[in-house]
């Protein structure tokens with residue numbers, strides 16, 4: 327008998343669960359996503375930290391603590407298997423007052439309770455020896471060796487690519503309106519494109535997982551509140567940029583303000599922590615107050631470059647559950663329903679461990695015994711021309727002249743890479759968009775933020791898909807650039 331598992335949501339949680347279930351025999355996986363592509367929700371706008379686990383209170387949130395520590399380990403395996411950009415950098419939780427020092431000591435204790443290796447207390451000069459650029463006035467820091475940094479969208483995309491290669495099906499532009507329950511059992515989901523039958527439904531709908539759970543008649547008091555986090559991105563060539571991940575001492579609301587160099591080499595500071603109203607699940611605005619606050623907080627711990635070097639502001643929304651507790655549960659009534667809801671930070675870190683945990687509770691609650699597939703296909707994440715040596719680039723161009731045609735000058739992305747990104751997008755069944763190319767290649771992430779390359783990318787998408795140029799999608803709507811503008815640009 328084949329078990330059909332419908333996963334609602336292609337964020338990092340849905341993608342991790344899809345990957346784990348796609349490696350099991352006699353399980354058919356269908357991932358349903360309301361957006362045109364994967365990773366357009368919470369998972370695309372975060373700090374990208376793979377947390378060590380010493381910031382999780384094991385008494386208040388035992389599951390979060392356990393899965394965070396496990397997830398930190400599994401990402402190392404998955405990223406080396408699938409070539410996902412990940413680096414272990416180590417992290418300094420910096421304190422600047424005696425009160426913060428007392429607070430920071432708590433995390434050394436949590437590290438022991440959670441079995442997090444490599445956590446120690448550093449005082450004064452020891453911090454400066456580890457990271458130049460740290461404000462000389464800092465008192466000390468908690469160092470955690472196993473902190474890492476990942477590209478969250480490349481991780482999510484690659485997991486979906488691997489799921490599809492192992493038999494999963496992705497349905498984009500498909501919004502689940504309700505989970506269908508009949509006689510105490512899950513029957514499938516009703517979507518904007520019709521009904522999909524299924525034996526098991528995994529609700530991994532991020533900010534909307536509360537509303538979706540309510541359609542199945544469960545967790546009626548469970549409400550997810552968006553907690554906004556704003557960020558500032560600086561150019562890649564700013565100096566100094568920290569090698570180690572830095573952040574201020576956490577508060578009850580957040581893990582503190584981070585100062586990090588992303589996997590793609592930009593300096594990033596953020597996030598803020600602002601509780602919004604329940605119905606503000608799309609409010610990703612940035613505000614002057616929020617951004618000012620970030621500069622002020624980050625400057626306490628690091629030498630922040632001048633504002634003229636800022637290239638972008640953005641914000642993400644944490645799906646904040648009541649009491650901060652993740653809701654991960656398999657129900658026997660209605661049989662076949664699984665909630666993986668309210669996965670706030672450190673959800674990115676814990677995602678692989680959450681996926682294995684979901685497999686475990688499905689076996690337990692639904693009385694099933696899963697067997698792994700004999701052969702599991704591996705798809706590697708896209709390689710970047712900009713990270714190769716001149717000799718390697720020369721070889722690539724000889725094999726394929728499209729590598730010699732640069733589309734994005736800021737991040738040195740070639741036409742060949744854009745074409746590969748589009749091929750991969752179509753292969754998983756997603757819709758090619760300018761955003762999708764950006765997440766897969768970094769074209770548009772650079773200094774000019776796409777003002778130069780956006781039209782080039784749009785033209786390539788138009789050529790590959792046959793869509794008229796004005797209908798190519800950017801930020802959820804057609805770009806609306808017509809032939810006249812293209813011609814004008816060519817004249818110039």
Ligand SMILES: Cc1cc2nc3c(=O)[nH]c(=O)nc-3n(C[C@H](O)[C@H](O)[C@H](O)COP(=O)(O)OP(=O)(O)OC[C@H]3O[C@@H](n4cnc5c(N)ncnc54)[C@H](O)[C@@H]3O)c2cc1C
Nearest residue numbers: 335337339360367368369372375502532555672673674675
């Ligand atoms: C500011 C900020 C900073 C963070 N920093 C970190 C960090 O450094 N490290 C860390 O470990 N964690 C971090 N997190 C937490 C982490 O980003 C989240 O825990 C994780 O991304 C949640 O993933 P998800 O798959 O549950 O949600 P999402 O990525 O939102 O995925 C849910 C998907 O479901 C889709 N969907 C919703 N409703 C429907 C429907 N009805 N039908 C079909 N599809 C639907 C959405 O479009 C979306 O694609 C941070 C979060 C924020 C906001």
